[in-house]
Every structure is written in C-alpha cells, then in structure tokens.
Amino acid sequence: xxxxxxxxxxxxxxxxxxxxxxxxxxxxxxxxxxxxxxxxxxxxxxxxxxxxxxxxxxxxxxxxxxxxxxxxxxxxxxxxxxxxxxxxxxxxxxxxxxxxxxxxxxxxxxxxxxxxxxxxxxxxxxxxxxxxxxxxxxxxxxxxxxxxxxxxxxxxxxxxxxxxxxxxxxxxxxxxxxxxxxxxxxxxxxxxxxxxxxxxxxxxxxxxxxxxxxxxxxxxxxxxxxxxxxxxxxxxxxxxxxxxxxxx
Amino acid sequence: xxxxxxxxxxxxxxxxxxxxxxxxxxxxxxxxxxxxxxxxxxxxxxxxxxxxxxxxxxxxxxxxxxxxxxxxxxxxxx
Numbered sequence: 001x002x003x004x005x006x007x008x009x010x011x012x013x014x015x016x017x018x019x020x021x022x023x024x025x026x027x028x029x030x031x032x033x034x035x036x037x038x039x040x041x042x043x044x045x046x047x048x049x050x051x052x053x054x055x056x057x058x059x060x061x062x063x064x065x066x067x068x069x070x071x072x073x074x075x076x077x078x079x080x081x082x083x084x085x086x087x088x089x090x091x092x093x094x095x096x097x098x099x100x101x102x103x104x105x106x107x108x109x110x111x112x113x114x115x116x117x118x119x120x121x122x123x124x125x126x127x128x129x130x131x132x133x134x135x136x137x138x139x140x141x142x143x144x145x146x147x148x149x150x151x152x153x154x155x156x157x158x159x160x161x162x163x164x165x166x167x168x169x170x171x172x173x174x175x176x177x178x179x180x181x182x183x184x185x186x187x188x189x190x191x192x193x194x195x196x197x198x199x200x201x202x203x204x205x206x207x208x209x210x211x212x213x214x215x216x217x218x219x220x221x222x223x224x225x226x227x228x229x230x231x232x233x234x235x236x237x238x239x240x241x242x243x244x245x246x247x248x
Numbered sequence: 249x250x251x252x253x254x255x256x257x258x259x260x261x262x263x264x265x266x267x268x269x270x271x272x273x274x275x276x277x278x279x280x281x282x283x284x285x286x287x288x289x290x291x292x293x294x295x296x297x298x299x300x301x302x303x304x305x306x307x308x309x310x311x312x313x314x315x316x317x318x319x320x321x322x323x324x325x326x
Contacts, residue, residue: 014324082299083299178310178313178314181310181313181314181317182306182309182310182313185313185316185317186309186313188320189316227302230302231306234299234302234303234306235303235306238303
C-alpha cells in the first residue's frame with residue numbers, strides 16, 4: 001500500500017487482475033469458485049434487482065428503479081430497431097442480456113477492491129464467440145447461400161471484387177477477436193491506469209495532484225464502462241443486420 | 249547476455265507497439281471531430297447519427313487496442 005513516501009515506489013498495476021480461488025488453496029479447476037465467479041454473480045444479482053424486483057410494482061407513476069429499468073429497456077429497444085431493423089427484435093432479449101450484464105460487471109468493477117470480470121479475455125471471448133456463432137448460424141439459416149453475397153461487393157468494379165472478397169472474409173473472421181479484445185482491453189487499460197496513478201500518490205510531494213487526477217480518471221472510467229457496454233451491444237446489432245440483410 | 253538482449257528487444261517492441269495506441273487516438277479524434285463539424289452545420293440531423301458515430305469510433309479504436317494487445321503480449325506472454 002502507500003508506504004515509503006520517498007524512494008522505493010512499487011507499482012504493480014496488473015496484480016488486481018489475478019484470478020484467485022475464494023475458498024482456500026491455490027488450485028483452480030473447472031468448477032473452482034474464484035473471484036471472477038463471485039463478481040459475475042454480483043452482476044447477475046444487480047441486473048435481477050434492477051429489472052425484476054425494480055419493475056415488479058408495474059406502477060403507472062414509476063418508482064426510481066422502475067423508471068431506470070424502463071429507460072434502459074427503451075434505449076436498447078430503440079438501438080436494435082434503429083440499427084438492425086424490426087425483424088431483429090427476435091434477438092432483443094439476447095442483446096438486452098449482453099448489454100445489462102456487461103454494464104453491471106463494468107460498473108460493479110469500479111468499486112474499490114472489486115474485481116472486474118470483463119477485464120479478462122476469457123470472459124469477453126466467450127460472449128463474442130457466442131455472438132459470432134449465433135450471427136453466422138442465423139445468416140446461413142435465413143439466407144442459405146445468399147449469405148455469401150455479404151463477401152461479394154456487387155457495387156465494386158468486377159476486377160476488384162475477388163480482392164475485396166478476401167478482405168471482407170478476413171474482416172469477418174477477425175470480428176470475434178476485435179469484439180472481445182476491445183472490451184477487455186479498454187477495461188484492463190483503464191483499471192491499470194488508475195492503479196498506476198494510485199501508486200504515484202505514495203510520493204507525498206505530488207500526492208494532491210495525483211488524487212485530483214485520479215478523480216478525473218475515475219469519472220472517465222465511469223463513462224468508459226457505459227460506452228463499452230453500449231459499443232458491444234451496438235456491434236452485435238450491426239453483425240445481426242449483416243446476417244439478416246447480407247446484400248451490400 | 250543473450251537473454252538480456254532478447255528482453256531489451258521485447259521492451260523496445262512493446263514501446264513501439266504503444267505508438268499504435270496514440271495513432272488510434274488520432275483516428276478516433278478524426279471521427280469525432282468530423283462528426284461535430286457536420287453536426288454543427290446541420291444539428292437537426294445529428295441526433296440520428298450518434299449510433300454511426302459510436303460504430304465509427306469503435307472500429308477506429310479496435311486497431312489501437314490491437315497494438316495495446318501486442319504490447320501486452322510482448323511484455324507478459326513472450
């Protein structure tokens with residue numbers, strides 16, 4: 001912690017991302033309950049509290065929790081219809097679940113000493129791969145071989161089309177990588193920056209300045225937590241639009 | 249000695265990969281700046297385009313995060 005005001009500054013910004021078993025031992029198996037499990041559980045509890053218990057009253061004049069739930073519902077609903085169209089509403093529950101889970105995991109992770117599950121590629125990659133597999137399956141089932149016209153840019157000159165097809169194919173398969181790394185990278189980088197600044201605060205001379213900077217970075221991280229959840233959900237919508245209407 | 253040189257190369261490479269993050273910042277700034285320039289000319293049309301703005305920012309940002317990933321891999325995985 002903040003000891004040794006001069007000389008030995010020891011900052012270990014990546015230590016906060018260590019996965020530890022909760023109940024003794026250091027061995028991690030497939031079903032070991034770790035801090036990741038705990039904070040994912042908290043995220044699910046938070047979503048349940050907000051969306052199930054908060055809106056249980058079904059009041060005409062909503063309570064605070066209910067109006068917040070309705071706002072999020074309307075926001076995601078509008079996003080799905082705007083980006084992917086009315087026929088994508090079948091996937092609205094899926095996108096809503098993704099959005100709320102990521103939002104809650106990010107926000108709960110901002111509590112000091114908390115753990116952020118979305119900072120791990122293992123967590124985000126599962127979500128991104130699920131989106132990728134879902135979207136590809138939907139595209140093939142809905143459009144059959146027509147789905148391949150996603151890679152054949154018919155508005156380009158004929159000579160360019162094979163080259164563009166290769167580029168489109170690569171960019172299609174890079175999607176789950178960028179989808180997952182974006183979320184994990186943004187969250188990891190933000191938390192590491194906060195830790196580095198917290199380490200600077202140990203030097204008494206610049207401590208006031210560092211604390212002011214940390215407040216600003218904390219506010220920025222609060223913004224990033226929301227924006228990354230939004231970006232994950234909206235990219236899912238974009239991919240879904242490509243699968244449902246593959247024509248360029 | 250050889251290990252030292254390899255480690256030095258690792259750190260230099262991670263530093264160079266960090267440049268990518270700054271270049272991605274240029275790209276994100278370009279997207280946001282052009283959006284603002286357009287939005288100030290026609291404010292009534294700006295509201296409907298925020299989704300496009302965020303998609304554009306996300307794509308520009310992805311490449312910067314790739315370079316961040318390369319830096320992390322060089323530092324901790326290689």
